[in-house]
Amino acid sequence: MGLVPWYMRVAHLVPPDVAHSLARYALSAPSPGPLIDEGLEVELAGLRLPNPIGLAAGYDKDGYLYPAFSRWGMGFYVVGSITAFRRRPLRRPRLYRPRDGLWMLNAFGLPSEGVISVARRLNGLGERPRVPIFASLAGFSLEEFSILIRAADALPQVSAIELNISCPLFDDPAGMEELAELSSGLTRKPSFIKLSPRHSRVLEEAAGIAEGHGLGITVYNTIPVRSGALGAGRGGMSGLPLYRMMLSAVARIRSVSDRVPLMAVGGIFTGSQALAALEAGADAVQSLTAVAFRGPLAFRAMSEELLAAMRERGYSSVSEARASRVSAVLRAPRGPRSATPPRAAIPSPPRGPA
Numbered sequence: 001m002g003l004v005p006w007y008m009r010v011a012h013l014v015p016p017d018v019a020h021s022l023a024r025y026a027l028s029a030p031s032p033g034p035l036i037d038e039g040l041e042v043e044l045a046g047l048r049l050p051n052p053i054g055l056a057a058g059y060d061k062d063g064y065l066y067p068a069f070s071r072w073g074m075g076f077y078v079v080g081s082i083t084a085f086r087r088r089p090l091r092r093p094r095l096y097r098p099r100d101g102l103w104m105l106n107a108f109g110l111p112s113e114g115v116i117s118v119a120r121r122l123n124g125l126g127e128r129p130r131v132p133i134f135a136s137l138a139g140f141s142l143e144e145f146s147i148l149i150r151a152a153d154a155l156p157q158v159s160a161i162e163l164n165i166s167c168p169l170f171d172d173p174a175g176m177e178e179l180a181e182l183s184s185g186l187t188r189k190p191s192f193i194k195l196s197p198r199h200s201r202v203l204e205e206a207a208g209i210a211e212g213h214g215l216g217i218t219v220y221n222t223i224p225v226r227s228g229a230l231g232a233g234r235g236g237m238s239g240l241p242l243y244r245m246m247l248s249a250v251a252r253i254r255s256v257s258d259r260v261p262l263m264a265v266g267g268i269f270t271g272s273q274a275l276a277a278l279e280a281g282a283d284a285v286q287s288l289t290a291v292a293f294r295g296p297l298a299f300r301a302m303s304e305e306l307l308a309a310m311r312e313r314g315y316s317s318v319s320e321a322r323a324s325r326v327s328a329v330l331r332a333p334r335g336p337r338s339a340t341p342p343r344a345a346i347p348s349p350p351r352g353p354a
């Protein structure tokens with residue numbers, strides 16, 4: 001594996017559940033803070049972000065870690081997914097990490113303390129959290145989404161909303177349209193529909209629906225898989241296997257809509273990978289599995305790498321990267337499925353799951 005080999009070796013010295021707990025302790029250690037550089041600032045759906053690399057949903061589901069982890073250099077911080085009511089986690093093991101690949105399987109089952117409890121915790125952070133908070137909301141019906149969106153809208157600590165449509169009810173364009181309509185009627189905060197790879201057949205429709213209702217899109221959630229390595233026997237795959245799929249989704253969405261606010265997530269471990277997603281047309285990126293491999297310093301390191309990669313390619317700002325020749329090539333009207341990213345931007349492919 002050519003990409004970032006040293007942190008993989010370190011990461012594999014401890015089992016994933018232990019690593020997860022250790023990382024939580026490590027968060028209270030002195031942190032490097034964010035990398036401050038004008039070139040990294042971005043605008044996302046009207047929000048000004050200090051840097052375009054955010055923590056993706058799932059690491060801090062109930063907002064407990066925000067006070068410590070938000071010091072570690074991410075440009076924004078997704079809390080959740082938050083559900084309307086309390087949910088228990090699925091059976092262990094809930095995480096699986098291979099010995100030799102930059103990917104993980106997880107099956108937590110959207111555990112949450114429920115929106116009332118999480119809202120109280122976020123409210124305790126004061127009116128102006130140091131890093132913008134995005135609330136990831138997971139509803140299993142329109143009624144549940146309605147409770148969640150109203151709660152997130154009322155919280156001054158929440159700058160933006162991400163709608164996690166894990167429920168099959170919202171898989172087809174008709175379901176998405178209903179949700180988008182609901183959301184745009186309930187909040188004026190920037191809101192994003194987070195799609196999963198199972199939505200890849202309706203990406204263009206989803207982009208049209210989002211744009212029509214003033215919403216944005218996040219691509220992608222994890223790849224649904226079956227695996228005996230997980231207590232639930234099935235779960236989601238994150239990390240490098242998502243990277244090409246994510247880049248292609250960004251390019252396809254940009255080929256039909258230049259305006260829809262767009263966040264890219266899936267297999268971003270380095271600043272160069274973040275840059276490739278921005279060049280393909282994403283307004284911002286998110287990362288999660290990188291934390292499991294690179295530890296809490298991941299965001300600060302990726303920001304430094306992003307800035308270095310931007311300088312190397314002659315960009316003085318992220319918006320210049322966004323408007324680059326690479327994205328122009330990707331956006332060429334060749335039909336959605338042929339809009340593939342440049343080969344040079346793609347790291348060597350991972351091995352498949354065990």
Ligand SMILES: Cc1cc2nc3c(=O)[nH]c(=O)nc-3n(C[C@H](O)[C@H](O)[C@H](O)COP(=O)(O)O)c2cc1C
Nearest residue numbers: 056057058081106164221238239266267287288289
């Ligand atoms: C342990 C774990 C838990 C996750 N939980 C959530 C979640 O609650 N809500 C959500 O929208 N996505 C969740 N995700 C998906 C991530 O937010 C992200 O979309 C996915 O992992 C791809 O990014 P990555 O390759 O950088 O991890 C989770 C991912 C992992 C690995």
